Amino acid sequence: MLQASAPGKCILFGEHAVVYGQPAVAVAIEQRITVEISPSEDWRIDGMRFDPNRHPHVEALKQRLWDGGPPLSVKILGNIPPASGLGSSAALSVAAAAALRCARGRQIENDDWTEGWTASRINEVYTGIGKHRKGTSLLAGKGSVDEDECAILAHAVEAFAQGGRASPIDSSTCAHGGCIILSNKIETRYNWLYSRELNGVKWDVHSVDLPAQLDDYYLVIGNTGIKAPTAKQVEKVAKLLQENPGRMVEIEAIGKIARRGIEALMLGDMEKVGHAMSENHLLLKNLGVSCPELEQLISAAVPNSLGVKLTGAGGGGCMVALTKDPKSTSEAIELAGGRTLITRLSSSGLELDKEGNGPIWSPF
Ligand code: PMV
Numbered sequence: 001m002l003q004a005s006a007p008g009k010c011i012l013f014g015e016h017a018v019v020y021g022q023p024a025v026a027v028a029i030e031q032r033i034t035v036e037i038s039p040s041e042d043w044r045i046d047g048m049r050f051d052p053n054r055h056p057h058v059e060a061l062k063q064r065l066w067d068g069g070p071p072l073s074v075k076i077l078g079n080i081p082p083a084s085g086l087g088s089s090a091a092l093s094v095a096a097a098a099a100l101r102c103a104r105g106r107q108i109e110n111d112d113w114t115e116g117w118t119a120s121r122i123n124e125v126y127t128g129i130g131k132h133r134k135g136t137s138l139l140a141g142k143g144s145v146d147e148d149e150c151a152i153l154a155h156a157v158e159a160f161a162q163g164g165r166a167s168p169i170d171s172s173t174c175a176h177g178g179c180i181i182l183s184n185k186i187e188t189r190y191n192w193l194y195s196r197e198l199n200g201v202k203w204d205v206h207s208v209d210l211p212a213q214l215d216d217y218y219l220v221i222g223n224t225g226i227k228a229p230t231a232k233q234v235e236k237v238a239k240l241l242q243e244n245p246g247r248m249v250e251i252e253a254i255g256k257i258a259r260r261g262i263e264a265l266m267l268g269d270m271e272k273v274g275h276a277m278s279e280n281h282l283l284l285k286n287l288g289v290s291c292p293e294l295e296q297l298i299s300a301a302v303p304n305s306l307g308v309k310l311t312g313a314g315g316g317g318c319m320v321a322l323t324k325d326p327k328s329t330s331e332a333i334e335l336a337g338g339r340t341l342i343t344r345l346s347s348s349g350l351e352l353d354k355e356g357n358g359p360i361w362s363p364f
Contacts, residue, residue, distance in 0.1 A: 085312015
């Protein structure tokens with residue numbers, strides 16, 4: 001049996017605008033999804049017969065990493081509510097990609113991967129050159145798993161599920177953990193990881209180390225309980241912009257606020273971070289991606305928070321409050337009808353919890 005896990009994510013700045021290349025910031029949260037795989041007589045998910053329509057992310061990964069492989073039993077565990085803006089599908093995709101890669105191993109020749117992974121619909125061939133040892137060998141277990149590859153696969157799978165419009169913010173944050181910044185250019189102040197391109201939009205993905213004083217601050221996430229598919233919300237904004245191209249200035253304004261928010265975050269100026277979050281929310285609300293239930297939780301959290309906004313695609317799903325007093329903030333949100341999760345502003349990324357005893361299947 002193999003087991004991998006990945007964190008959910010919370011977008012602090014820039015959702016929706018990031019789809020159009022504007023900067024965005026997300027942190028990995030303490031809540032995670034764990035994927036377990038083991039050989040089985042037929043394909044199963046959580047003990048039930050596998051239905052590709054119910055699990056499109058697993059199906060898409062199966063086609064890419066397990067084409068022709070033997071059937072598996074897949075178990076999905078975790079505490080990230082689905083379809084609520086916390087990256088549950090990206091966390092699932094990252095963890096499942098790692099488990100499948102670990103279970104098939106990776107062939108290495110002369111310090112290079114013999115198989116690059118071509119992300120369909122993403123103009124990129126990923127080869128991971130120079131990351132592994134010399135000679136021809138089959139890497140199995142932990143050594144075969146590569147965070148970047150899992151992030152690429154998860155992005156491709158999300159793009160597929162979102163009708164071709166998806167930024168890599170969820171997939172990169174769930175793969176690498178910590179705090180991830182997307183920008184339309186390489187930012188020399190941050191740790192540049194890679195570029196991604198999809199349907200003519202390019203993002204440079206960076207990681208940053210947050211200042212230590214942030215340990216005193218918490219995010220309280222309030223869930224409306226309304227499931228809001230990301231694809232629908234992304235489509236709604238796309239339609240609005242098609243009909244009113246002038247409203248692209250609002251997308252650009254979100255980008256400016258995100259930049260201000262990042263600066264404040266890096267300086268540990270949490271009052272400013274909170275202000276920027278609340279400003280970001282007003283623009284999202286204007287774009288039509290909030291809803292009365294989100295507004296109710298947001299209003300309840302305002303008195304106990306430094307800043308409050310919806311997080312993720314909106315239309316339901318979750319809001320997030322930045323606070324030093326998570327107990328009071330959480331109580332206020334719950335009184336207004338929300339279910340809360342509390343997390344610090346960062347958490348570890350992909351982890352391989354159990355690597356099994358050698359490959360389950362080797363296509364080489
Ligand atoms: O709701 P989530 O967790 O899928 O977040 C989506 C973030 C968007 O910016 C709305 C879409 C994207 O692909 O970046």
